[in-house]
Amino acid sequence: MDFNVIIMQLFTGLSLGMLYVLLALGLSIIFGLLTVVNFAHGSMYMWGAFVGVFTVAWTGNFWAALVLAPLGVGLYGLVIERWLIRPLYGRDINYPLLLTFGLQLIMIEVVRIFFGTSDHPFSAPALLSMPLEVMGIFYFPAYRVFLIVFTAVICFVLWFFLEKTDLGLIIRAGTRDPLMVRALGIDMNLIWWLVFGIGSALAGLAGILAAPIRSVYPEMGIAMLVECFVVTVVGGMGSLPGAIVAGILLGIVSSLTTLVYPQMADIVIFLVMAVVLLVRPSGLFGKAGLLE
Amino acid sequence: MLLKVNNIDTYYGLSHILQGVSLEVKEKEIVTLVGRNGAGKTTTLKSILGLAQVRAGSIEFDGQDISRLPTHQVILRGISYVPEERRIIPGLSVRENIKLALLKSHNREREEEMIERVAQYFPVLKERLNQDGTSLSGGEQQMLAIARALVTDPKVMLIDEPTEGLMPLLVESIAEIVLEINRSGVTVLLVEQNIEMALSISHRAYVIDEGRIQTSGLSQDILADEEIQRRYLSV
Numbered sequence: 001m002d003f004n005v006i007i008m009q010l011f012t013g014l015s016l017g018m019l020y021v022l023l024a025l026g027l028s029i030i031f032g033l034l035t036v037v038n039f040a041h042g043s044m045y046m047w048g049a050f051v052g053v054f055t056v057a058w059t060g061n062f063w064a065a066l067v068l069a070p071l072g073v074g075l076y077g078l079v080i081e082r083w084l085i086r087p088l089y090g091r092d093i094n095y096p097l098l099l100t101f102g103l104q105l106i107m108i109e110v111v112r113i114f115f116g117t118s119d120h121p122f123s124a125p126a127l128l129s130m131p132l133e134v135m136g137i138f139y140f141p142a143y144r145v146f147l148i149v150f151t152a153v154i155c156f157v158l159w160f161f162l163e164k165t166d167l168g169l170i171i172r173a174g175t176r177d178p179l180m181v182r183a184l185g186i187d188m189n190l191i192w193w194l195v196f197g198i199g200s201a202l203a204g205l206a207g208i209l210a211a212p213i214r215s216v217y218p219e220m221g222i223a224m225l226v227e228c229f230v231v232t233v234v235g236g237m238g239s240l241p242g243a244i245v246a247g248i249l250l251g252i253v254s255s256l257t258t259l260v261y262p263q264m265a266d267i268v269i270f271l272v273m274a275v276v277l278l279v280r281p282s283g284l285f286g287k288a289g290l291l292e
Numbered sequence: 293m294l295l296k297v298n299n300i301d302t303y304y305g306l307s308h309i310l311q312g313v314s315l316e317v318k319e320k321e322i323v324t325l326v327g328r329n330g331a332g333k334t335t336t337l338k339s340i341l342g343l344a345q346v347r348a349g350s351i352e353f354d355g356q357d358i359s360r361l362p363t364h365q366v367i368l369r370g371i372s373y374v375p376e377e378r379r380i381i382p383g384l385s386v387r388e389n390i391k392l393a394l395l396k397s398h399n400r401e402r403e404e405e406m407i408e409r410v411a412q413y414f415p416v417l418k419e420r421l422n423q424d425g426t427s428l429s430g431g432e433q434q435m436l437a438i439a440r441a442l443v444t445d446p447k448v449m450l451i452d453e454p455t456e457g458l459m460p461l462l463v464e465s466i467a468e469i470v471l472e473i474n475r476s477g478v479t480v481l482l483v484e485q486n487i488e489m490a491l492s493i494s495h496r497a498y499v500i501d502e503g504r505i506q507t508s509g510l511s512q513d514i515l516a517d518e519e520i521q522r523r524y525l526s527v
């Protein structure tokens with residue numbers, strides 16, 4: 001097989017992996033701190049893409065969409081946490097799970113009702129639509145290069161936020177011992193609220209970033225959600241480095257499988273999950289803290 | 293009266309744990325709460341802090357009812373907590389554990405100054421600032437738990453079994469530290485299994501058993517009363 005093709009496919013896998021990373025980071029930070037398994041995450045991703053589609057339709061500006069999608073979905077997350085999820089804290093963890101599961105169905109239905117069930121075409125901004133030439137042999141689509149670099153920057157910002165800021169310190173501490181954090185004078189309700197907002201914003205961001213390279217339709221988040229659950233399980237529930245490593249790994253594995261044996265492409269990540277769980281039942285990065 | 297617990301009933305779910313507990317702590321006092329395993333000592337502290345569900349009675353601090361306040365607001369009014377088993381937060385350095393306690397306090401901007409103050413009590417902590425808090429020895433973790441409660445300049449410190457699992461030499465130095473903290477003007481409500489130590493450093497004591505205050509008085513009197521020791525405190 002052509003070496004060139006393999007490199008290209010690795011690159012495609014890496015960009016898919018970056019979408020996994022963004023989504024899994026959101027899922028993991030929410031799960032790590034709130035112990036809420038957010039089943040609405042996939043439809044938040046879808047809403048992010050739709051916000052993007054409509055922002056571009058109205059303003060013609062991709063960059064405006066790149067800001068509005070995470071912002072809009074993040075605000076939506078804040079509303080959901082404050083009025084729907086918060087009343088369920090202190091009860092069985094299945095309650096928020098059922099709630100967000102129902103929410104996902106409603107969110108999909110709302111989009112179907114207003115915008116129909118068809119695909120919404122969305123193209124990368126002109127600036128990013130030419131291929132980038134590397135060493136005169138490889139031609140990488142500029143948009144995917146942008147996606148990879150941009151996600152890497154987001155990961156760094158998130159790391160910096162968690163490691164170096166006061167709020168980050170509270171979040172790390174709250175992931176390990178929320179009761180003690182409250183006993184140090186900190187309002188954990190506020191922190192849970194903000195973190196749910198941040199996690200939702202990351203889903204919205206993944207949605208708009210995915211829009212130019214994947215189809216935008218109401219059910220686009222369903223399979224994606226399942227794949228991202230696989231990513232968080234492989235990486236270790238609640239671990240952010242786990243989300244990053246597993247996201248990239250599974251993106252690449254799935255895209256290389258497409259090359260050699262396309263029939264397996266959809267299930268190969270489940271095989272990886274099974275193998276990882278056999279060797280390390282709590283995932284690659286176990287379950288300790290967000291940053292471990 | 294700085295802290296006044298008035299006839300409270302506390303529940304964990306359906307279990308009725310505290311049944312009409314009352315106690316008072318005056319400014320500058322060390323008051324100790326003693327009793328057997330499972331008597332309700334920790335639950336009393338948690339009730340004051342809003343960490344356990346108080347269904348009846350009231351808790352006054354500085355003349356105001358705090359029994360309906362969420363935990364973080366109780367803390368911000370000037371109560372600090374040294375919990376059972378220390379609860380040093382894993383994954384955080386010694387410095388970060390102290391910083392976390394400072395975030396909502398009026399000493400927030402004075403981190404270095406507060407670390408110096410901590411170092412006066414516990415020089416060893418200053419040498420370990422960048423070490424993971426949970427990698428410290430049991431005694432050092434206890435020091436960190438006390439330091440964390442000290443840096444906010446609390447009016448009252450609630451201290452739960454600070455000498456649990458420590459060697460006799462350390463027990464003595466923790467007792468000394470509690471006395472010193474009290475002399476610097478901090479009121480202390482102390483829970484202890486080590487009855488001799490607790491009664492010898494405190495002014496007054498309450499004896500709790502089966503969720504009720506059984507008796508109270510001057511610590512030295514309770515220490516001398518063999519009947520009380522036999523009925524409520526012997527294992």
Ligand SMILES: Nc1ncnc2c1ncn2[C@@H]1O[C@H](COP(=O)(O)OP(=O)(O)OP(=O)(O)O)[C@@H](O)[C@H]1O
Pocket residue numbers: 304307309327328329330331332333334335336376485
């Ligand atoms: N979270 C909880 N849920 C249900 N019951 C509890 C809980 N915590 C404590 N209890 C029960 O409440 C009673 C009082 O417990 P508490 O922890 O206040 O005792 P204690 O006096 O502090 O004992 P120890 O000396 O062992 O620390 C015990 O019977 C205990 O089993």
Ligand SMILES: [Mg+2]
Pocket residue numbers: 333334335376452
């Ligand atoms: Mg106890």
